[in-house]
Amino acid sequence: MMPGTCPREKEVKQLLERGQWPQACASELRGHVGGCRSCGDLVLVTTAFRRARAEASAGVNLPPPGVLWWRAQLRRRNAAVERIGRPILGAQIFALCVMLLVAAGFVGLELRNGIGLLDRLGALPQTAARTLFDHWHSALLDTTWSPMVLIPAAATVALLGGVVVYLAVEKQ
Amino acid sequence: MFWESSIPNAIAGGESRAAVEPMDNDEFAGFYERSARPLWAYLARTSGDPALADDLMQESFVRFLCAPRSPSQASEGEVACRRYLFRIATNLLRDHWRRPRAFSIEETPENFFARPGDSALSDSQMMLGPAMAQMRPRDRQLLWLAHAEGYSHSEIAEVTGLGSASIRLLLFRARRKMARLLGNQERGRTL
Numbered sequence: 001m002m003p004g005t006c007p008r009e010k011e012v013k014q015l016l017e018r019g020q021w022p023q024a025c026a027s028e029l030r031g032h033v034g035g036c037r038s039c040g041d042l043v044l045v046t047t048a049f050r051r052a053r054a055e056a057s058a059g060v061n062l063p064p065p066g067v068l069w070w071r072a073q074l075r076r077r078n079a080a081v082e083r084i085g086r087p088i089l090g091a092q093i094f095a096l097c098v099m100l101l102v103a104a105g106f107v108g109l110e111l112r113n114g115i116g117l118l119d120r121l122g123a124l125p126q127t128a129a130r131t132l133f134d135h136w137h138s139a140l141l142d143t144t145w146s147p148m149v150l151i152p153a154a155a156t157v158a159l160l161g162g163v164v165v166y167l168a169v170e171k172q
Numbered sequence: 173m174f175w176e177s178s179i180p181n182a183i184a185g186g187e188s189r190a191a192v193e194p195m196d197n198d199e200f201a202g203f204y205e206r207s208a209r210p211l212w213a214y215l216a217r218t219s220g221d222p223a224l225a226d227d228l229m230q231e232s233f234v235r236f237l238c239a240p241r242s243p244s245q246a247s248e249g250e251v252a253c254r255r256y257l258f259r260i261a262t263n264l265l266r267d268h269w270r271r272p273r274a275f276s277i278e279e280t281p282e283n284f285f286a287r288p289g290d291s292a293l294s295d296s297q298m299m300l301g302p303a304m305a306q307m308r309p310r311d312r313q314l315l316w317l318a319h320a321e322g323y324s325h326s327e328i329a330e331v332t333g334l335g336s337a338s339i340r341l342l343l344f345r346a347r348r349k350m351a352r353l354l355g356n357q358e359r360g361r362t363l
Binding site for chain 2: 017049053063066076
């Protein structure tokens with residue numbers, strides 16, 4: 001037992017919960033509460049809190065429940081949208097990373113082979129569309145360029161495949 | 173878009189809806205009528221701020237409806253639902269108290285600085301308010317749950333997340349302090 005607690009506290013608590021204190025209790029118990037600090041504290045605190053609860057509950061203006069119901073539905077819908085959008089965002093980040101990787105690889109390759117790209121870019125205004133087409137055409141036919149084309153293509157196919165599978169599963 | 177049109181089905185579809193929502197609209201209306209006032213009283217008297225209590229009460233109900241693990245009224249009963257609701261409110265209050273207090277003066281409501289006259293305060297507010305202000309927030313919560321709501325120690329443990337054994341001691345100390353403060357006030361008023 002807690003130091004300072006009284007064995008009759010439970011009895012007093014039950015009377016307070018039933019609303020029978022002090023009218024419907026024996027005078028002997030009333031006398032005990034008057035002399036017992038633990039029971040006296042219990043009565044004083046519980047009475048004050050019960051009264052405060054009744055007064056506070058009576059004076060409040062509540063919003064209609066429909067408003068809260070609607071707000072909850074809206075929040076759940078937004079959460080569902082977010083949940084569904086999260087893998088798509090992940091796929092977009094993945095695609096961006098692949099593209100950055102390819103770009104870095106391309107720049108690295110160009111730097112290793114000298115400044116061929118800069119030369120080609122310098123020649124671009126003079127030769128216009130024909131030169132650009134030639135570069136593109138030769139790049140596609142060039143065997144050293146094939147991984148540069150194949151890697152992003154494979155990554156794109158894999159990415160789109162993942163998205164299609166995900167959406168199909170979600171639909172089911 | 174495709175996924176947006178599939179969302180209503182995902183939310184409102186038969187079995188998944190029953191698994192997610194703790195109650196339907198009509199059940200909620202009844203539950204709200206019976207639980208909102210005690211919850212507001214709890215929030216208002218433990219925080220000492222009726223405007224905050226308005227906000228937190230609404231947020232508690234919305235979170236209750238959105239929470240994936242909310243107890244169902246049909247299977248677990250209204251008592252469990254109400255206890256869960258008080259748990260949400262208690263956590264919201266705790267988060268509010270933990271938050272750093274940085275608000276601009278423009279955002280402060282006009283009546284914040286106006287001290288209400290004694291006539292505007294009820295007897296219980298005049299008696300309990302100053303005593304509550306001198307208690308620690310956690311003690312206010314424990315006292316309210318135990319003495320206003322009549323929760324047992326294990327129920328308070330569930331609501332507050334504290335250990336059942338420590339609640340016994342904390343509540344004993346808080347009650348003793350509150351009784352002393354209330355007693356002092358009563359003596360002050362009679363003099």
